[in-house]
Amino acid sequence: MTDPLSGEQILAGLAQAEIEFVVALPDIVTCDELLWPIERSQSFRLVNVCKEDEGVSICAGMSYAEKRALLLMQHTGFLDSINAIRVMGMDYQLPVVMMIGLQGIEKDCAPTDSKQNGVRIVEPILDAMSIPYHVLIRGRDAAGIPEAIDEAYTASHPLVFLIPGFGDDA
Numbered sequence: 001m002t003d004p005l006s007g008e009q010i011l012a013g014l015a016q017a018e019i020e021f022v023v024a025l026p027d028i029v030t031c032d033e034l035l036w037p038i039e040r041s042q043s044f045r046l047v048n049v050c051k052e053d054e055g056v057s058i059c060a061g062m063s064y065a066e067k068r069a070l071l072l073m074q075h076t077g078f079l080d081s082i083n084a085i086r087v088m089g090m091d092y093q094l095p096v097v098m099m100i101g102l103q104g105i106e107k108d109c110a111p112t113d114s115k116q117n118g119v120r121i122v123e124p125i126l127d128a129m130s131i132p133y134h135v136l137i138r139g140r141d142a143a144g145i146p147e148a149i150d151e152a153y154t155a156s157h158p159l160v161f162l163i164p165g166f167g168d169d170a
Helices: 007-016 031-040 052-064 075-080 082-091 122-128 145-155
Strands: 021-024 045-048 069-074 097-101 133-135 159-163
Touching: 007 031, 007 145, 021 031, 021 052, 031 045, 031 069, 052 069, 052 075, 052 082, 052 097, 069 075, 075 082, 075 097, 075 122, 122 159, 145 159
Parallel strands: 021 045, 021 069, 069 097, 097 159, 133 159
Antiparallel strands: none
């Protein structure tokens, strides 16, 4: 693939968007490229959680303290957290920014075309909830991260970045 997506590109975009806290649960799709580098980084403060809906609440609370946070999780955690996202992000209109790894998606497959039911339903759910989202596939996709995060914090609404994979795995 030309212009493969890398964790470094995403981390640069998050730093440019002034994300200070990364709230995370280990995720097989994003661990190597994002979670482990974040853990070693001096640019971000990592907050480990046991459940994704805890992360939604923490990110929402950070926005009250005028801190920018990102919730890093797998799509199954997103599905488990829909009610918390609805309340914090939609009803209370808080900028909960999420980066979701799409575990099990087939190579070169659009999320809505996946044979994995859990992956296939993520975008329709985001559409039904009117949550803006971006699918990060190529390196150039990461260039839009800072602007999207700035807009989410300015307009005070949730935002999702979907990650099918990295590099040649995407």
